Amino acid sequence: xxxxxxxxxxxxxxEAHRAYIERVPGFSVHTVVHDGSGAxxxxxxxxxxxxxxxxxxxxxxxxxxxxxDVAAALSAIRPSPDVIAVTSARDLEIVRTAVTRGVALYLxxxxxxxxxxxxxxxxxxxxxxxxxxxxxxxxxxxxxxxxALRTFDERAVSPKGVAPQTLDNVSNCIRVAEGPxxxxxxxxxxxxSRVTAWRYLERLADAGVLARHTEYGRAGRPKIRYTxx
Numbered sequence: 001x002x003x004x005x006x007x008x009x010x011x012x013x014x015e016a017h018r019a020y021i022e023r024v025p026g027f028s029v030h031t032v033v034h035d036g037s038g039a040x041x042x043x044x045x046x047x048x049x050x051x052x053x054x055x056x057x058x059x060x061x062x063x064x065x066x067x068x069d070v071a072a073a074l075s076a077i078r079p080s081p082d083v084i085a086v087t088s089a090r091d092l093e094i095v096r097t098a099v100t101r102g103v104a105l106y107l108x109x110x111x112x113x114x115x116x117x118x119x120x121x122x123x124x125x126x127x128x129x130x131x132x133x134x135x136x137x138x139x140x141x142x143x144x145x146x147x148a149l150r151t152f153d154e155r156a157v158s159p160k161g162v163a164p165q166t167l168d169n170v171s172n173c174i175r176v177a178e179g180p181x182x183x184x185x186x187x188x189x190x191x192x193s194r195v196t197a198w199r200y201l202e203r204l205a206d207a208g209v210l211a212r213h214t215e216y217g218r219a220g221r222p223k224i225r226y227t228x229x
Contacts, residue, residue, distance in 0.1 A: 001026060001027070001028050002026055002027045002028070002054045002055055002123075002124065002127070003028055003030040003051060003052070003053050003054045003055070004021055004027055004028065004029055004030060004053070004054065004055045004056070004057055005029075005030050005031050005032070005033065005039065005042060005043065005046075005053045005055070005056045005057070005081070006018060006021070006029060006031075006032045006033070006057045007033055007034075007035075007036070007038075007039040007056060007057065007058045007059055007062070007067070007070070008032070008034065008057075008059045008086070009034045009035060009059065009061075009062055009063050011034070013059075014032050014034065015032075017057055017086075017116075018032060020113055020116045020117070021057075021120070023113070023117070024116075024117050024120045024121070026124055027055075027120055027124075030046065030051070030053050031053075034063075035062055035063055035064045035065070036062045036064050036065030036066075036067065036069070036070040036073075037064055037065065039056065039058070039070055039074070040070060040073050040074065040077075043056065043074055043077055043080075043081055044077055047077050047078065047079055047080075052079050052081070053081045054081055054082065054127075055081055055082050055083070055084065055123060056071075056074060056081045056082070056083045056084070057084050057086060057107075058070060058071060058074075058083050058084065058085055058086060058103075059086050059087065060085055060086065060087035060089060060094070060098075061087065067085060067087070068085075068094070068097050068098055068101050068103075069101075071083045071085070071098065071101040071102050071103050072101040072102065074102065075101065075102035080102070082102075082104045082123065083102055083103045083104055084103070084104060084105045084106070084107055084119055084123065085098050085103045085105070085106050085107065086107045086109065087106070087107075087108065087109060088108065088109040088110075090108065090164065104123065104126070105119050105122065105123060107119050108164070108165075108168065110165075111168075112169065112172070114172050114173070114175075114176050115168060115169075115172045117176065118172050118175050118176060166190070166192065166196070166200060167200055167203075167204075169190045169192075170186055170190055170192075170197060170200040170201060170204070171200075171204055171209065173186050173189050173190050174186065174201075174204075174210060174226055174227065174228055175228055177227075179227070180213050180225030180226060180227045181225060181226055181227075182223060182224065182225050182226075183195075183197045183198035183201055183224070183226075184197070186201060186226070201226050204226075205226060208229065209228070209229060210226045210227065210228060210229060211226070211227050211228070211229045212224055212225075212226060213225045213226070213227065
């Protein structure tokens with residue numbers, strides 16, 4: 001069981017995060033704190049016990065400190081937890097700073113449960129990819145683990161005319177799908193027009209994120225379905 005600490009100053013949002021975590025198998029909520037100093041104290045105390053905190057769901061906008069500074073402080077604790085940053089900030093400099101301060105994944109607000117679950121499942125894949133003996137990592141082990149953390153939006157280009165949230169929603173829809181999906185099916189799931197869904201799917205496919213599968217029927221145009229590569 002992966003133990004998660006929620007760091008969020010808004011109680012209602014914190015409880016929503018708790019409810020989301022409890023819906024994802026393999027994860028449990030260790031504790032909830034509402035400021036940066038409380039987060040650092042809680043992780044430090046847990047690190048000296050038999051049940052250290054594995055993962056911190058960290059809001060960047062805290063009342064007493066920058067979440068980025070808190071992430072840096074957490075990385076100095078041994079054993080240090082991994083961090084998923086939760087923020088509405090899309091500034092490139094903030095993203096770069098988050099990476100340098102130990103943030104493993106970046107979850108943009110607002111997000112759906114599917115997007116939230118996707119991040120947790122990728123984190124679990126990252127942990128599972130690492131061997132139990134952390135002192136014997138091979139290049140294959142490292143590449144496999146890092147690959148598990150990569151998300152659609154990190155590999156897809158987002159130029160003018162592309163709404164990042166819609167791109168996230170479309171990519172996450174394909175990510176959690178049980179099988180290949182058509183543009184019409186994605187449109188219905190995400191709540192956009194078929195043409196819009198098709199445009200974003202094609203952009204993700206051109207970026208090498210998705211694979212196209214063409215089905216030829218007896219009559220009419222061939223049907224294209226999309227899956228993750």
